[in-house]
Amino acid sequence: MSVEEIDTLVIGAGQSGIAMSEHLSAMGVPHIVLERKRIAERWRSERWDSLVANGPAWHDRFPGLAFDDVDPDVFPPKERMARYFEDYAAKIAAPVRTGVAVTRVSRCENRPGFIVTTSDGMIEAKRVVAATGPFQVPHYPDIVPSTAGIRQWHSSAYKNPAQLGDGAVLVVGGGASGSQIAEELRAAGKTVYLSIGEHYRPPRTYRNRDYVWWLGVLGKWDEIKITPKKKHVAFAVSGYDGGKTIDFRRLAHAGITVLGLTKSYEDGVLRIADDLAHNVAAGDAAYFDVLREADAYIERNGLDLPAEPEAWDLLADPECMTQPILALDLAQAGVKSIVWATGFRFDFSWLAVDAFDAQGQPFHKRGISAESGIYFLGLPDLTNRASSFIYGCWHDAKYIADHIAIQRNYVAYENRLAMSPGDR
Structure with a gap:
């Protein structure tokens, strides 16, 4: 069987793989990008119908291509985002092969490089970039058994309210996905419960600037001037419905019953942690921290941005916060569906190399792994807070290239030294 040879193999043709291809081409590095389905597949088939980018069009893009049909301050819908990456791949002539799945990567014996087993044959590569991103395997806790008679979806399988059928819905997760899905379901007339845990809740906009702008000028993308954040805390900011600040009080006043963290299930009853007030208060504190820092930045730099005193006002606490529900009888509440917006976990089972720590997590520094020749791109906090976002992965890819x-x-x-003196 013939084995194709290439200098660098990039696995995944989402935002990370396309960014990697651009920089490798600029460096003159021969490479191939393999994608198991279509370019930007997860934007297409593994997200709900109404999903939009979390940042406005002026920001959530690569430097080399602006949106030609989306207002800079609009949050592009998911299909437009998928087409953006298709257009970008065409613009840079990225050597993408779609419909090719990688099943194993292992180091070559007695020579440099790696043997890559794919659905389309074998490839030998000197280097491999795992650009499969942070959203690999849907993850949610094994709390409600399949025998409970409750329909359960992960957010990656949820499409629209009609999919869920009759009955009330419990959405678990207080980040962008959970809050957006809960609000969409409520707008469709569903009875909705929303279970939230700890979260980071900034303003969507403040004083005529989007939060992504504040992240930049306040040094928060680079994490230079912020206190270390906890891992696995939901990032509660979304572009849904034109881009509104996620406000759990507002959602509650709109008819969504907000709950604390979902803990356990027994005999048809969910046990809910008594942490809702604490979680909301911590989210409020993060929100006000941004406002204070933004005001100080505006004053220090003499910017003429309009004051926004109403941003400091909080709505009254709704009943579900003053008298939190600690036990939810699903049948009594009419809950027939649960949507778990609880994130994803990694799956690098196909990567049979020494690039992982004792816990099975990628062992790397800025994407350069412990296994020489293996690289990671698109992971959360690869370099900083921006790394799993569109613009951040582009800059990380440049460093790796x-x-x-x-x-x-x-x-x-080394090869030149190995040549005879007359051939050098």
């Missing part, structure tokens, strides 16, 4: 080019120079030097 530069490292690959440097390693190629070392190999070229």
